[in-house]
Amino acid sequence: MSVVVRDLSPQFLKQYRDASRLALDAAANVYEGNLKKRFFKGYYTSQAFRSTAQVVQHVQREEPTFGGNGWYTKVGIPEGITATAKPKKGRKVRATTSRFSVGKIALAWELGHHNLFTRRFERVAIFKPVAIESARQMIDTYNRVLNRYLERGKAVR
Numbered sequence: 001m002s003v004v005v006r007d008l009s010p011q012f013l014k015q016y017r018d019a020s021r022l023a024l025d026a027a028a029n030v031y032e033g034n035l036k037k038r039f040f041k042g043y044y045t046s047q048a049f050r051s052t053a054q055v056v057q058h059v060q061r062e063e064p065t066f067g068g069n070g071w072y073t074k075v076g077i078p079e080g081i082t083a084t085a086k087p088k089k090g091r092k093v094r095a096t097t098s099r100f101s102v103g104k105i106a107l108a109w110e111l112g113h114h115n116l117f118t119r120r121f122e123r124v125a126i127f128k129p130v131a132i133e134s135a136r137q138m139i140d141t142y143n144r145v146l147n148r149y150l151e152r153g154k155a156v157r
Contacts, residue, residue, distance in 0.1 A: 019149035021064050024071045026145045027138040028061045032075050034134045035059050038126055058102050076127070077103040 039056045061075040079101060112123030 015150065017066070019146050021066070021071050022149060023142040023146040024064050024073060025061075027142040028064075028073045028075050030138045030141050031131060031134050032059060032061045034130050034137075035075065035127070038130050054102050055106050077106050079103050 036056050036059050039059065055077065058077045059075070060078065062073050064071045064073045109122070109124045110127055112121060114120070115122045
C-alpha cells in the first residue's frame with residue numbers, strides 16, 4: 001500500500017491570482033461609478049456650470065496589471081484628451097489648445113487654482129473624498145467577488 005502526497009499550491013495560487021484580479025477590477029468599478037455619479041452633480045463651486053460632462057465621459061479605469069506587489073489598477077482621466085469649447089450659434093465645435101486637456105482641468109479643480117472669473121482661490125476635491133466614501137463598499141465588493149470565485153472555482157461578475 002502506498003499513499004500519494006501532492007502539492008496543489010501552484011493550482012491554488014493561480015486560482016487565487018485570477019480571483020484577486022477579478023475582485024480588484026470589481027472594486028475599481030465601484031469607485032469609477034461613484035466618481036461619475038459625483039461628477040454628474042456639478043464640478044464648479046457655484047454648481048452652475050455643467051461642462052463637467054467632458055470630465056464624466058473620460059473617467060475610466062485601466063485593466064488590472066500584475067506587478068511585484070500584486071495587482072494594481074488606475075482610475076482617473078487619461079492625459080492628452082483635449083477639452084472642447086461650447087460652440088457659438090452657427091459654428092462648429094472646436095478643440096481648445098492642448099494646454100486645456102480634460103485631465104488638466106480636473107486636476108486644477110482638485111488641487112485648487114486662482115479662478116480668473118471669480119477672482120478667488122477655488123478648490124473642489126472629488127477624487128479623494130469619493131475614495132474615502134467608497135472604501136467600505138469597495139472592500140465589501142472585493143471580498144464578495146474573491147470569496148465567491150474561490151468557493152466556486154469560477155468567475156462571478
